[in-house]
Amino acid sequence: MKVLFAAGEAWPFIKTGGLGDVAYSLPKALKEKGIDIRVIIPKYIQIPEKYRLAMKHLGHKKIWVSHYDAYVGIEEYDLEGVIYYFVDNMQYFSRSKIYGEIDDCERYTFFSKAVVETFDITGFTPDIIHCNDWHAALIPIYVRERGLHNIKTVYTIHNLRYQGFFPNIEIEETLEIPREKYYREDGLKFYDVISFMKGGVVYSDYVTTVSKSYADEIKTPEYGEGIDGLFRKFDYKLTGIVNGVDNTVYKCSNESKKLLKAELQKKLGLNVDPNVPLVAIITRLDRQKGIDLITAAFDRMMDLGIQFVLLGSGDPYYEEFFRWKESQYRGRVCSYIGFNQALSIEIYSGADMFLMPSLFEPCGLSQMIAMEYGTVPIVRETGGLKDTVTPYNEYTGQGNGFSFIDATPEVMLKIINYAITIYRDKKQWDLIVKHAKERDSSWNRPAQEYIDIYKKVLN
Numbered sequence: 001m002k003v004l005f006a007a008g009e010a011w012p013f014i015k016t017g018g019l020g021d022v023a024y025s026l027p028k029a030l031k032e033k034g035i036d037i038r039v040i041i042p043k044y045i046q047i048p049e050k051y052r053l054a055m056k057h058l059g060h061k062k063i064w065v066s067h068y069d070a071y072v073g074i075e076e077y078d079l080e081g082v083i084y085y086f087v088d089n090m091q092y093f094s095r096s097k098i099y100g101e102i103d104d105c106e107r108y109t110f111f112s113k114a115v116v117e118t119f120d121i122t123g124f125t126p127d128i129i130h131c132n133d134w135h136a137a138l139i140p141i142y143v144r145e146r147g148l149h150n151i152k153t154v155y156t157i158h159n160l161r162y163q164g165f166f167p168n169i170e171i172e173e174t175l176e177i178p179r180e181k182y183y184r185e186d187g188l189k190f191y192d193v194i195s196f197m198k199g200g201v202v203y204s205d206y207v208t209t210v211s212k213s214y215a216d217e218i219k220t221p222e223y224g225e226g227i228d229g230l231f232r233k234f235d236y237k238l239t240g241i242v243n244g245v246d247n248t249v250y251k252c253s254n255e256s257k258k259l260l261k262a263e264l265q266k267k268l269g270l271n272v273d274p275n276v277p278l279v280a281i282i283t284r285l286d287r288q289k290g291i292d293l294i295t296a297a298f299d300r301m302m303d304l305g306i307q308f309v310l311l312g313s314g315d316p317y318y319e320e321f322f323r324w325k326e327s328q329y330r331g332r333v334c335s336y337i338g339f340n341q342a343l344s345i346e347i348y349s350g351a352d353m354f355l356m357p358s359l360f361e362p363c364g365l366s367q368m369i370a371m372e373y374g375t376v377p378i379v380r381e382t383g384g385l386k387d388t389v390t391p392y393n394e395y396t397g398q399g400n401g402f403s404f405i406d407a408t409p410e411v412m413l414k415i416i417n418y419a420i421t422i423y424r425d426k427k428q429w430d431l432i433v434k435h436a437k438e439r440d441s442s443w444n445r446p447a448q449e450y451i452d453i454y455k456k457v458l459n
């Protein structure tokens, strides 16, 4: 079975969030199960030179996009036995940003076309193209338009919030597909604009999203981002598969938490104190992540006698807020504004609790990574957070974290306070840490579920 996995990013080449982790670890897990899987992503200028210089140029040609003949080169890199293809075009991918450029519509239309029009260069014609998120959502359409009837498509939604909305004029200007065929409610049309993501949902053979709960939630107006009706209609080809965590990237050291915590406190300029509960968040600073709950509750949270560390970047308003709090609570708060993989691992290792009060969360990897390191998650019960964190029950002793439902600062504070109370009782806390660490977050089962879907669409 030959599978081509198409995504907008893949660690360690380029990563902005969970999609990057998945585009590295899922193909690796599928490969280990005997699937001939290869990955294809854009060749961004931000990919570290050590990879860019070591890529092998397989060939190039011109493809028609947005009314002109565009250069497309294909480069190859073998990463731990998995072949990665990079779609090269400096004009589109040598930019200051990965996503969020003014011509994103054209950039990812180009990417999608390049994926289906370069099998002659790679020599790899897949049986299945596994497309991810809005960046790759047009692929099922171009597979149809090119009459590639032997190729099936599976589409995975990592985050429904980012659908790839563009003016409908782009149908002629950029996508160059028949309007009467695609500009419909059960096509790309979303009110007066087009949604790339609808292309993935409507025209692929199977749709998955990254947790069972999120697969249910997106069928409701509350979480459906305006296309919940579509998910109800296509329910028969929709399923949820929770992500795994790669245990070679996120590998626990043998050091004790006590030592790692002291080292972290020292490094971050926090008062070195083994007894104070150290609460961490590592996140994109985006409304989705429930940051408003944290800002609203911040001083009251600090009054509970905790230390707080943030690693994140995003919305400048939030960045400024956390910088301000660091200056206000010297020695108790550290705000590292930026993206730093190595530091993230030190924080996962050294913190006691990991706070993640997301308003919605398709899967969420951070809480799973935290659990791997014995850092107890405190989450809002939604999407993948609900599917991976079992709230502690002091009567039965079960549970691997803490959770709450109502998205209010007061309810969140109450549960943090409760977690701190339990933290003071070493026996109970150690039990929760043990459960968190024992949770099976390997790719073994999810990878098998993807294979079952591949088999289903091929038959």
Ligand code: ADP
Pocket: 016, 017, 018, 019, 021, 282, 283, 284, 311, 312, 313, 338, 339, 340, 341, 344, 363, 364, 365, 366, 367, 369
């Ligand atoms: P999302 O994909 O919505 O951003 P996930 O929880 O699924 O959220 O995945 C986030 C991933 O990005 C995790 O691997 C997390 O450790 C990482 N991450 C988020 N922010 C940062 C940051 N500022 N520095 C380093 N890693 C980060």
